[in-house]
Amino acid sequence: MWTRTQPVPPASAAPALASTPGTEHVLRRLEWTVIRRLDGLLQGDYRTLLRGAGLDLADLREYQHFDDVRHIDWNVTARLQQTHVRVFTEDREMSAWFLLDLSPSVDFGSGEQRKRHVSTEFVAVLARLLTRHGNRVGALLYGAGVDTVIPPGGGRRHVLHLLHAMQNRPLAGDTGGTRLHELLASAAAVVRRRSTLFVVSDFISEPGWEKPLGELARRHDVVAVRLLDPMELDLPDLGLIPIRDAETGEQLLVDTHDAGFRKRFARIAAQREAELRQALARAGVDTLELCTDDDLVASVLRFTDLRKRRSRLPGAGAPVSPLSAHLHVAA
Template sequence: MTTAPDRLLRRLEWKLGRRLDGRLQGSYRTVWHGAGFDFTDLRAYTPEDDVRHIDWNVTARLDEPFVRQYTEDREMTSWLVIDRSASMRFGGGAGKESTAASLAVAIARLISQGGNRVGAILFDNQTHKIIPPRTGRDQILRITRDLTSSVTKKSDKTTDLAEMLRLAATTTARRRSLVFVMSDFIGEPGWDRPLAQLTHRHEVVVIRVVDPSELELPDLGLILVEDAETGEQLLVDTSDPLLRARLTEQVGAREDELADGMRRAGVDAHRITTDQDMLATLVDMVRRSGRRRR
């Protein structure tokens, strides 16, 4: 008898085979190639270069910017850093947690082709789990099993995203890797600095998972709403135009704040919503990354 994780992996493998084979052939190597770099040489900086590869010591000595050149190892090590806090369980349809899990498994399956290693860090308010990187389908199945397992009860505090990112930096410190960070980025402020430190060491792909109702409040009349992180409840009238205007203003301010934080960290976040086609999103994400590198 097959288990739920095995069924999920088989379903995603079938979809990947039908819709991604040929369309992303080799793209994860040329677009997401941040793992296993060996330093080989220095050369003068050009405007197309990634500023993270500037050798500042050499630049200061010669008074001219120089970048490090690397040779990529044949084996890639990748990490999935996944926020499993209470706010990720919110959402209509599949919900944010399920959307992140499905996308994470699809990415792991894609990256694992060719013998590349994949590991995972699963984080919530109270606990975390580290799955060391390994190769093979059994590893992907293990990640799938842990992603679809139940999580701990709600905490009385918001998510410490900075702690999640510091944990990721500590866990992945041994070797330069390709790191996917998946979160709704609902939590305590101050996550931009540890994210910047993570991007200084690794190739980082940030995926922000959002439910459409978090961007635009649906008109449902009088409803009871609950803070997914703290459990605090409040009765609100979603038809009230003043309330809707205030929420729209707050959403705009929050989006601006998140964008500023991502800029300070030096990353471009991919925003996906729970009502999007997951595999179409994956294709678009790879193509967007490729255009930025060119």
């Protein structure tokens, strides 16, 4: 199917992962260029990164759209004739898990970065931000199957261990297709305590992942972190180019100079985008889209803004507008 088919990147595209810098170098660079900036910009918004499950009553306020109906205080509602909900002090001692899709389609990138590089940088930044505030992070890694489980831990060394596991692993061969439902089912079996789960994937997968994702979302706080590349949405006029199925290796030549072909490709891509976003919305998860040609700081800030609006924290701003056509946070 075309959903597993991607243009072969040009020679100027990102180098193979074997030539990527060491994990210490990657983390140090991100600490100076991204994490320090985010620490200053997030300030009091840090608690929007993780949703706790504390039971200490902090306040009462009027019910608003997206509030959890289980938090309605019916006694106060009956007395004031206006629906009110309880606001709790959240437990920040929660674990975050990264469910990492590292299947062959994630190795694609039409520009300077591949989707796998974006995934690595996102995990490095979020894991370091969370562990710096005393939380623990763990991970499940999926290639041809779920082959690595990293239990939750804290501290910089643990983050380096996680990044090393992501970078220093053999690339999966022809897998016959990504089965994302296997990763989600493994997470349901491994992650017993309520946690925040980041599902980092391009969601180019065989069908059947929607139901287990929704089941996870009913038990945990789930964020779908979707990786994408601009060329997956709109093919430029590059003449005759090879198109390769990222997971079976099958190739064919297409003429991108044909305007009709490019229009059909864009129409099918737009249809898949709409179906994917509807499926994520039905699963009840927040969605963060990360494009290979956009800025990670802007992405994380937009994510925290979405979380802030969802939880109706004081100081929440207006609805967030996308900074580009390819990267935005979708409710």
